[in-house]
Amino acid sequence: MDMQTTPGAEEAGAFDLNAIGEDFLENPFPMYKALREHAPIHVNPDGTYFLTRYDDVMTGYRHADMSSDKKIEFKPKFGDGALYTHHTTTLVFNDDPYHKRVRKLMSGAFSPRQLAALTPVVEDIIDRLLDDVAAMGSFDAVQDYALRLPTEIIADMLGVPEAHRHLMHPYSNLILGALDPIVPADKLAAGHKAVEDFGALLLDLINHRRKNPDDGTRGEVLAALIFGEEDGEKLTDEELVQNCIFLLNAGHETTASMTGHGLATLLENPGELQRLLDDPTLIEPAVEEFLRLQSPLQIAHRKATKDVQFSSGVIPEGAFIHLCIAGANRDPDVFDDPENVDIGRNPNPQIAFGSGQHICMGNTLGRIEGQIAVGRFAQRFPNMRQTGEKRYHGRAKFRGLESLPMAV
Numbered sequence: 476m477d478m479q480t481t482p483g484a485e486e487a488g489a490f491d492l493n494a495i496g497e498d499f500l501e502n503p504f505p506m507y508k509a510l511r512e513h514a515p516i517h518v519n520p521d522g523t524y525f526l527t528r529y530d531d532v533m534t535g536y537r538h539a540d541m542s543s544d545k546k547i548e549f550k551p552k553f554g555d556g557a558l559y560t561h562h563t564t565t566l567v568f569n570d571d572p573y574h575k576r577v578r579k580l581m582s583g584a585f586s587p588r589q590l591a592a593l594t595p596v597v598e599d600i601i602d603r604l605l606d607d608v609a610a611m612g613s614f615d616a617v618q619d620y621a622l623r624l625p626t627e628i629i630a631d632m633l634g635v636p637e638a639h640r641h642l643m644h645p646y647s648n649l650i651l652g653a654l655d656p657i658v659p660a661d662k663l664a665a666g667h668k669a670v671e672d673f674g675a676l677l678l679d680l681i682n683h684r685r686k687n688p689d690d691g692t693r694g695e696v697l698a699a700l701i702f703g704e705e706d707g708e709k710l711t712d713e714e715l716v717q718n719c720i721f722l723l724n725a726g727h728e729t730t731a732s733m734t735g736h737g738l739a740t741l742l743e744n745p746g747e748l749q750r751l752l753d754d755p756t757l758i759e760p761a762v763e764e765f766l767r768l769q770s771p772l773q774i775a776h777r778k779a780t781k782d783v784q785f786s787s788g789v790i791p792e793g794a795f796i797h798l799c800i801a802g803a804n805r806d807p808d809v810f811d812d813p814e815n816v817d818i819g820r821n822p823n824p825q826i827a828f829g830s831g832q833h834i835c836m837g838n839t840l841g842r843i844e845g846q847i848a849v850g851r852f853a854q855r856f857p858n859m860r861q862t863g864e865k866r867y868h869g870r871a872k873f874r875g876l877e878s879l880p881m882a883v
């Protein structure tokens with residue numbers, strides 16, 4: 476971006492999250508920088524707040540007077556349909572005590588034992604995908620590689636049979652797509668139907684596993700979710716189904732975005748790729764750096780339940796707040812030389828997985844997936860090269876690549 480188009484105080488003051496253009500979708504970081512510098516507590520024309528400083532985003536995440544409950548916001552949009560049931564039953568859009576209870580009951584699916592069992596499953600999937608792309612020679616690193624791992628892993632976790640796996644990506648797109656600010660009626664109808672169809676499939680799988688508790692295949696966590704108990708309570712069928720659907724949505728595009736960006740970052744920074752090849756143990760801090768620089772979930776949300784003090788002002792009770800993770804992750808008060816990549820960055824307190832009570836439940840799994848997917852790719856194809864322009868899929872909150880043409 477040249478000097479003339481670099482946003483400053485005026486552009487930051489006029490920022491409207493509901494009217495962003497192609498430039499922003501392609502590269503939002505100059506605007507996040509301007510907002511951090513000139514309008515750290517920015518008010519959008521619709522009255523919602525937009526926070527970009529690390530300190531403020533952390534306050535949003537950790538303050539006791541912040542709510543994640545979206546029942547009021549979702550009602551006019553989703554009515555009584557399946558999308559309403561879905562989005563208001565998932566743990567991410569709920570407060571305590573519901574959130575705490577469901578999170579505890581789901582934690583069995585992410586125990587160290589389950590993660591240890593999942594790691595070789597991830598390695599096997601990656602080795603298979605690497606064989607596939609090697610055979611292709613030229614391929615799209617997003618469609619043919621990055622997107623395939625998380626769908627396979629979550630299908631394994633939920634025990635989804637092979638015949639249904641091709642439906643999972645479209646289901647996820649329709650259900651998450653319904654959270655966009657403007658959704659056409661046909662997309663909304665398709666979103667309701669996706670919840671119903673995927674929910675019916677999951678209920679069948681759950682009922683089958685209930686009758687056959689020991690039949691689970693490698694990496695499956697369904698039994699831990701069904702039989703997990705806290706203080707004599709289990710997840711109800713509705714809670715089970717909706718939160719299993721949520722696992723697909725939460726862990727799918729985010730993970731693909733991390734892998735796609737990880738590969739793109741190495742291609743664009745050959746010196747960093749060489750560092751990684753010389754010292755493969757750098758893959759751990761490298762994945763943290765990919766997540767910091769290109770956070771897959773760029774913007775999360777909270778509502779203030781009381782007046783809350785932030786670094787440069789008070790946000791009033793009832794305000795709807797956008798927490799810009801991607802802006803916080805490039806705050807120069809916290810990160811040296813924040814716009815540049817350093818795969819060995821240490822310390823790196825990036826918050827791509829959020830923070831506080833709702834911190835990502837899949838953060839360890841996501842990190843394992845990123846380290847294996849990018850690390851093994853680089854080791855196997857040290858001469859990897861980009862063969863065309865990368866392209867973004869054009870969503871601001873869940874940001875990611877749609878396409879990254881490569882050859883190995």
Ligand code: HEM
Binds near residue numbers: 566567723836837840
């Ligand atoms: C690189 C990959 C990932 C990123 C960047 C990511 C990011 C996030 C973020 C920022 C949140 C917090 C949202 C908020 O506070 O409003 C979150 C929540 C969550 N994520 Fe992830 N996620 C990733 C992968 C996964 C995976 C693989 C899974 C599981 C299969 C998963 C499951 C969850 C769940 C269940 C929550 C809700 C936690 C709660 O509300 O208590 N995520 N994720």
